[in-house]
Amino acid sequence: GPLYYLFAATVIVGAGNAVNLTDGLDGLATMPVIIAAGTFALIAYLVGRADFSAYLGIPHVPGAGELAILCAAIMGAGLAFLWFNAPPAAVFMGDTGSLALGGALGAIAVAAHHEIVLAIVGGLFVMEALSVIIQVFWFKRTGKRVFRMAPIHHHFEQKGWAESTVVIRFWIVSIVLALLGLATLKLR
Template sequence: MFNIDINLFSYISVRAFLAFLLSFFMTLIIMPLFISWAKNIGANQPILSDAPKTHQKKCNTPTMGGVIFLGSTLLSSLIFATFNVYSISAFLCLVCFGAIGIIDDLGKVLKKANKAGLKPRSKMLLMIIASLITLLPIMIFSDFSTELFVPFYKYPIIDMKYFALIFWILVLISSSNAINLTDGLDGLACVPSVFSLFTLSVFLYLSSNAVYANYLLLPKVSGAEECVVIALALIGSLLGFLWYNCHPAQVFMGDSGSLTLGAIVGYLAIISKNEILLILIGFVFVLETISVILQVGSFKIFHKRIFKMAPIHHHFEQIGWSENKIIVRFWLIAFLCNVFALITIKLR
């Protein structure tokens, strides 16, 4: 007789795959029930009056779908991830930013107005508090390095020390707002988020393994591998959500989804030491944000608009591109940028 002891659940890859499957099917099954319920109570997406005309017909589409895929992610992660400081901080990130998004969404839905959510200053204050709740555990209860790394260079360029907290808060809030701005077309924010999460999962998996980290000259972050389980769970739930969010969308993620997605992408970039590489990993989100900054800046200084409408996906709508064409092309850009980001693993 052979005594074979197979402990499959000790492998990150197995637990991450199971979390992916569970969250995918949970979202796929629960989302139709949520859509039906949201329609019955009138939880529809308020559309701005100055939005492109093609968007006005979307006013009856239910919103806050992010609540379902975040719930699926949290439940799957709680089942398959092991608790340590990095995974606990990831949970805090999902819960805190998710709560901000839900409050913002509820304000818009209940008052039937897109601008009726949280006021900008209140929203920013809450996001700073959520960032502190997310980041302080890894600064206080771990030996997480405050050194800053850049792509293509194997050594840290500077030790930020206590300034690291300020920098990381900026990363979290910027990433959160960037994906929130991108979420303007059916599935536009969803798929690039999947690519970003997968790329960061690869970095986390390699950085948390001493052998791989030493061979590839990556900064070692022991314990961060548990966040791979959370990231794969989120990818699974996002793909389940995409089933209903692809054009024409049956449901929108709302701020409850987009703000939280951006925050967790930013958090994973921080703990994998890819804060700078995040510009490439989330290039579509960066492009959307820059287009808004340029548009607002140009109008305030020169009283002229650079784009017909911002964010930039609306500009392409205004010049006659179909929604599907914009979405797929932005997906392709996101895919290529993440391929290049993964290539930097070996180019150090």
């Protein structure tokens, strides 16, 4: 119904902003976007096939398999971009790139009817956005900070982690969350 349109818009806008908040270190947002796009390429392919959808017990979305091509394009563009965005970055994504890629992931999740899986697969983005929300809320309420700095990747930098350590560890978290998101397809 009409509430679904509001929900879908919230997913798309939220995903865009969450990816934007994550894009604070060289290569930090790029690889998780590539990983999420790869995960959704597989999900889109599966929901686009009636036989796989029936086997997995997930809703079949006719034509969703075409989204796998879009996901593959995002992956390819992301890998090419990462070549120049890896530390030390020569090129930066900026708001235009991060908002567009996050919005694209949100739109793909909505089109594939796997919005909740996006929250798992994109858990890193959720964590980054929540760190900002928590920091602002808590500071306005108490005048104190929960984190040394938000988004949380800056908190870890303030704790003494090297930029490359933060980036690589966040990439690892993204891989684990992608696998967890894929596991939910069968563990229902």
